[in-house]
């Protein structure tokens with residue numbers, strides 16, 4: 040079949056790879072209808088997560104049609120239109136029972152790397168390197184879905200492919216940031232990053248009752264999108280004084296909840312950027328935590344900071360003093376999608392959660408290298424490039 | 431950018447070397463130095479099933495049974511209703527760290543077999559199956575990714591468990 044594969048740092052290509060096969064009785068094979076780029080892929084493309092190998096298929100946010108089910112699959116049958124959670128979780132280990140699905144004990148066939156690096160292994164993820172199980176990604180005609188009863192969700196009839204696609208990754212990730220960040224009615228919430236993840240976090244904060252939601256980025260088209268489609272406030276960190284504005288808009292208190300949706304390739308225009316960029320290139324730190332530092336600094340006393348942005352290893356100049364002395368709660372996680380996807384699909388059906396605007400560019404799988412180039416360099420207002428393998 | 435790949439390869443090889451001299455799994459034991467003899471330690475996993483479910487069958491899950499007489503096995507109810515703890519260690523065989531390291535690199539380290547058996551037994555008990563990686567793989571073998579392939583081939587047999 041055709042698939043988009045990683046060839047080397049900043050090199051991807053469409054090539055022919057073997058079709059996926061059923062490997063477990065709880066597997067399904069899904070014919071991919073739509074599959075989309077994610078900010079997390081950029082960390083793989085750029086080589087910041089050094090566990091990719093030539094030939095690995097990229098992609099983890101997708102929707103499709105079930106074409107084969109194993110004998111132990113109970114909830115799905117051939118023909119079901121499903122959206123699949125980007126994380127692979129068994130649904131039966133202790134972590135899954137606590138609804139911490141991305142921490143599943145049984146989803147990663149290759150736990151040694153993350154266990155050695157982080158102390159314990161996280162779950163598995165499609166198309167996300169050999170550290171997260173080496174599972175083939177979704178930028179392909181077909182994909183194997185392990186634990187299909189747990190990870191695949193039938194899309195309600197009234198919800199279009201275009202909308203449901205984002206219930207795979209961006210929407211549950213954003214929801215988790217607002218939910219586990221503890222957003223309550225009346226809160227002031229600041230979100231760093233106006234990509235699909237940041238936008239979904241902002242929407243979730245609104246739906247959870249936040250009174251003011253402020254999205255921060257430097258890309259005006261994305262900020263305008265957040266204003267128009269989500270009705271939230273915005274700040275451009277290159278042209279506006281973020282600290283002063285956040286104080287003014289929160290009565291001098293600072294935001295109650297700060298959600299970071301930027302990750303380890305965070306950008307800034309100041310000397311801080313060059314400091315982190317140089318240290319990152321010299322391997323003296325693996326990740327640039329610029330937005331995370333800002334979120335901690337601007338958060339109100341006793342407030343909560345949630346890291347949705349992906350980090351892989353070590354950071355430098357981390358403001359532990361602010362964290363400790365302001366009594367902050369800091370959390371982060373890979374998304375626990377299984378916990379939110381059914382609820383998100385219902386909200387999509389009711390029209391409360393709209394995602395189509397994120398798909399700024401739709402193209403065939405053959406054009407995926409161009410799609411990644413646009414997405415990476417944020418050309419032509421690209422927020423998400425969607426690929427259609429059947430087109 | 432090629433540098434990044436090199437850095438990754440160095441990291442993986444570094445991990446392997448660290449393990450060579452640190453059979454416990456590359457953590458703080460590094461400081462003890464390579465020549466100290468060590469006693470076999472318990473490798474433990476917690477299975478999210480009730481003690482009854484596991485013990486009633488009277489038969490060990492197959493991967494553990496397969497370890498045979500070489501190991502001691504213990505069960506214990508986990509605190510806080512977390513299920514049951516399965517613990518396994520080599521019956522005898524204080525080994526020098528150097529011998530253990532050589533066995534480990536050649537894939538004949540009994541501790542690797544214990545780790546794999548424990549992980550597989552846990553999966554069988556919790557989900558009814560052992561999750562297999564994708565096959566056939568799409569990954570190509572190149573000179574650059576050889577160290578990483580070596581490291582991932584041992585995925586279930588390595589780590590800190």
Ligand SMILES: NC(=O)c1ccc[n+]([C@@H]2O[C@H](COP(=O)([O-])OP(=O)(O)OC[C@H]3O[C@@H](n4cnc5c(N)ncnc54)[C@H](O)[C@@H]3O)[C@@H](O)[C@H]2O)c1
Pocket residue numbers: 077078079080081082208209212231232233234235236237255256257258261276300301302303304305306307329330346347348349372373374375422
């Ligand atoms: N936790 C999870 O499970 C999960 C799931 C999906 C994505 N992610 C991560 O979330 C992050 C965002 O993903 P995305 O798909 O929206 O990515 P994206 O690349 O589309 O968006 C990132 C945005 O951050 C902005 N940005 C960069 N530096 C900034 C700064 N200093 N302050 C404010 N904004 C800044 C960029 O301009 C861009 O608009 C990535 O790190 C991704 O890996 C995590």
Ligand SMILES: [Zn+2]
Pocket residue numbers: 077078079080099100125208209
């Ligand atoms: Zn993602």
Ligand SMILES: [Zn+2]
Pocket residue numbers: 128129130131132133134135142143144145146
């Ligand atoms: Zn699980």
